[in-house]
Amino acid sequence: MNFYSTNNKNLSASFSEAVIKGIADDGGLFMPSFIPMLSESFFNAIDTLTFQEIAFLIAQKFIEDEIPKNDLHKIIEESISFNAPLVRLSGNISILELFHGPTLAFKDFGARFMAKTLSFLIRNENNHVTILVATSGDTGSAVANGFYKVEGINVVLLYPGNKVSEIQEMQLTTLGENITALKVDGTFDDCQRLVKEAFVDRDVISNKKLSSANSINIARLIPQSFYYFKAFAEVKNENRDLIFSVPSGNLGNLTAGLIAKQMGLPVYKFIAASNANDVFPKFLETSCFEPKPSIKTFSNAMDVGNPSNFARIIALYNGDYSKIKNNIYGASFSDTETVSAIKEMYSKYHYTIDPHGAVGYLAIKNYMSLADNKNISGIVLETAHPSKFPDVVYQAINTEIEMPARLLSAMKKEKKSIPISKDYSEFKQFLLQN
Ligand SMILES: *Cc1c(COP(=O)(O)O)cnc(C)c1O
Numbered sequence: 001m002n003f004y005s006t007n008n009k010n011l012s013a014s015f016s017e018a019v020i021k022g023i024a025d026d027g028g029l030f031m032p033s034f035i036p037m038l039s040e041s042f043f044n045a046i047d048t049l050t051f052q053e054i055a056f057l058i059a060q061k062f063i064e065d066e067i068p069k070n071d072l073h074k075i076i077e078e079s080i081s082f083n084a085p086l087v088r089l090s091g092n093i094s095i096l097e098l099f100h101g102p103t104l105a106f107k108d109f110g111a112r113f114m115a116k117t118l119s120f121l122i123r124n125e126n127n128h129v130t131i132l133v134a135t136s137g138d139t140g141s142a143v144a145n146g147f148y149k150v151e152g153i154n155v156v157l158l159y160p161g162n163k164v165s166e167i168q169e170m171q172l173t174t175l176g177e178n179i180t181a182l183k184v185d186g187t188f189d190d191c192q193r194l195v196k197e198a199f200v201d202r203d204v205i206s207n208k209k210l211s212s213a214n215s216i217n218i219a220r221l222i223p224q225s226f227y228y229f230k231a232f233a234e235v236k237n238e239n240r241d242l243i244f245s246v247p248s249g250n251l252g253n254l255t256a257g258l259i260a261k262q263m264g265l266p267v268y269k270f271i272a273a274s275n276a277n278d279v280f281p282k283f284l285e286t287s288c289f290e291p292k293p294s295i296k297t298f299s300n301a302m303d304v305g306n307p308s309n310f311a312r313i314i315a316l317y318n319g320d321y322s323k324i325k326n327n328i329y330g331a332s333f334s335d336t337e338t339v340s341a342i343k344e345m346y347s348k349y350h351y352t353i354d355p356h357g358a359v360g361y362l363a364i365k366n367y368m369s370l371a372d373n374k375n376i377s378g379i380v381l382e383t384a385h386p387s388k389f390p391d392v393v394y395q396a397i398n399t400e401i402e403m404p405a406r407l408l409s410a411m412k413k414e415k416k417s418i419p420i421s422k423d424y425s426e427f428k429q430f431l432l433q434n
Contacts, residue, residue: 001062003030003218006311015066016121019114019219020129022212023199029308030218031315035262036061043264046233054233055080055226058263059113062222071120079112079146084227086234086379089349093364093378095357096231102406103171104385105301106253107142109227110220115146115153117219118211122152130431131155131213132198134191136164136249138301138384141171143213144179155213156431157181158191161419163296163303167388167407174413182430186422187294189305194427204431216252216308224256225263231379232265240377241268245364247356247383248272249302251280251309258316258327268376273363274332275299280307281330287321298335298392299355301384331363338362342386342396352401355392357382 003018005011007028013021018030042057049057055076063072082100089095101108122129131153133143140157147155159172161183173181184191195212198204213220232242244267246254254272261267272280275297283289291306317323333341341358345351353361360380368378386393387403394400403411420426 001036001064002033004033005029006031006315015063015218019118019121019217020209020211022210022217023196027196027200029216029311031312032062032218032259035259035316038264046229047236049233051083051226051230052076052080054229055223058226058229059222061263062218067117067120075113075116075120079116080109080223080226081112082108084230086231087351089345089351092240092368092376093361093380094231094235095351095353095380095382096227097382098227099354099382099385101142103138103141103145104388104404104407105138105142106224106381106383107138108145109223110252111139111142111146111213113223114213114217114219115143115150119147119150119153125152125209127209129153129209129211131211132158132195133213134158134188134195135172136160136188136191136301136303138168138388139213140181141168144172144175147213148175148179149177153178155179158184158194158427160188160191161185163187163300165300165389165391167390167411169417170410170413170415171407173415173417174410176416180434181417182427183417183419184422185419188303189294190422192306192308194422194424197424198427198431201428204428207432221252221256221259221312224253225260228257228260228265228267232267235377235379238377240375241373242266243269243271243364243367243376243378245271245273245360245367245378245380247299247302247360247381248274248280249277249304249307251307251313253381253383254328255309255312255316258313261327262316268373269367270328271360271363271367272328272330273360274330275302275338275359276332276334277303277305278330278332279305280310281332283310284325284328284330287325298338298389299359301356302359329363329367331366333359333362339392339396342393346397346399352386352393352397353382354384354386354389356384
């Protein structure tokens with residue numbers, strides 16, 4: 001399959017070109033040239049398939065023969081190597097736990113699949129590939145983990161100096177080896193801008209083979225659709241209208257869900273759940289897309305003022321605002337509401353949710369209170385493990401939550417990062433010298 005640039009439909013690339021480049025030459029995001037449909041027999045049998053079998057069948061629709069079957073099986077086995085259990089909260093609300101990977105965030109799905117895919121695609125290259133990652137927290141550690149000690153690949157992480165949690169910073173800066181962390185004196189949007197500038201800077205790209213592992217890489221996006229199918233398989237027999245509430249920042253997770261729907265997954269509605277960074281819900285309300293500087297919140301992986309996958313959503317619906325509005329409901333919530341939701345879920349359901357998932361829960365409750373349709377099955381995507389946000393969770397429920405062993409071990413190592421300003425020239429100099 002070919003992939004086109006969201007800036008220019010005529011600029012196209014193969015799957016492997018798109019994965020290696022990350023972003024199109026004109027700065028656009030890659031999109032599949034068409035959305036492949038899954039067969040009726042696939043949906044009939046979906047509840048008899050394993051998660052990895054589902055993942056394979058979906059991935060293959062996009063990758064076709066660019067990766068031989070056996071190699072693709074291996075990539076999936078090594079990357080989608082943990083489950084995404086669906087936990088029932090009440091009659092019609094469930095939580096899809098996406099935090100069972102090594103860094104306890106849903107980004108492990110995309111990052112690990114992308115890491116294994118990329119190292120397969122460049123297996124015959126002589127030059128190192130440098131992966132640039134702007135991270136608001138979770139992306140960075142998931143990507144770094146996926147690429148850790150992978151031959152032929154260097155990773156440069158850019159994170160906003162004072163805007164990630166202590167634990168996130170630990171996860172970003174303690175790996176070492178082929179992973180370098182840059183602490184940017186600025187916001188996540190500054191980090192993202194620096195990365196974007198490097199990709200279109202002739203001096204840099206003539207010198208270095210760059211790739212990106214943000215949610216903008218197509219190999220990050222495709223695996224994020226896998227678990228929507230998996231969740232459907234579990235509730236399929238209930239014959240209710242399926243709603244996914246997606247805690248959203250850069251809109252990568254939501255875009256993957258929208259792609260799943262266009263592949264034939266019967267989803268009644270998506271909910272874009274935002275914190276105070278409400279550019280996308282505002283767009284759904286007014287049809288005006290107005291990027292803003294990001295605001296710091298408790299659900300900090302969603303603190304995005306200019307969501308990069310917006311261009312993909314527009315492309316998926318050919319710019320048809322009314323179709324987008326029909327498919328997606330948007331809502332935004334404050335930190336105070338987030339804390340109350342964590343508290344409510346704990347007392348009502350004995351479920352400890354993280355601040356991102358809490359925003360998703362608020363959004364689905366809000367939707368359900370307004371919707372006429374009562375025959376629905378609402379699934380909240382829980383995008384991170386609550387122990388990654390101990391302060392907020394403690395504030396809500398007054399109880400310490402146990403930190404899984406894999407997080408604890410990162411906390412014991414030495415933090416190493418290089419401070420840089422938000423000026424592009426400094427970042428450029430770093431790239432050219434390293
Ligand atoms: C990245 C992230 C999000 C937002 O996902 P997008 O794909 O950027 O919209 C939500 N929650 C957590 C925990 C994240 O790490």
